Amino acid sequence: MASKSALLIALNILFFTVVTSNYPPSQPKCPRDTLKFGVCADVLGLVNVQLGNPAKTPCCSLINGLVDLEAALCLCTALKANLLGINLNIPISLSLILNYCGKGVPNGFVCP
Numbered sequence: 001m002a003s004k005s006a007l008l009i010a011l012n013i014l015f016f017t018v019v020t021s022n023y024p025p026s027q028p029k030c031p032r033d034t035l036k037f038g039v040c041a042d043v044l045g046l047v048n049v050q051l052g053n054p055a056k057t058p059c060c061s062l063i064n065g066l067v068d069l070e071a072a073l074c075l076c077t078a079l080k081a082n083l084l085g086i087n088l089n090i091p092i093s094l095s096l097i098l099n100y101c102g103k104g105v106p107n108g109f110v111c112p
Contacts, residue, residue: 027112030074036062037078043097060101071103076111 040059063071075097079090095105 028069028073030077031066031070032062032074034074034077034081037074040075040078040097043100044093059097063098063101063103066103068098068103068106069109071098071101072105072109073112080111 037059039062043059063074066074072094075094076090079093090111091105094111098105
């Protein structure tokens, strides 16, 4: 009887392993409204900054509280959608904005 129970448990583990391995891992998404990241154009010096409102304030406040991967993903989405209003070199622009706001591009990260 014990061998039947052990066989049943082993088959269940094998079944659940096969089923879960067929599902791709969930893709990370930007947890913020990507349209708001258009203010990050100021960080790149593409838009005239208003006096008394440094460029760092609106852009970095959006990024604040996000982990590096989330921040990179949000900015990458904004850059690829051309929300900043100009065609940019995405890896360089992404790195500049993240570094300016005290974040970094995660190792091996490539804009999806």
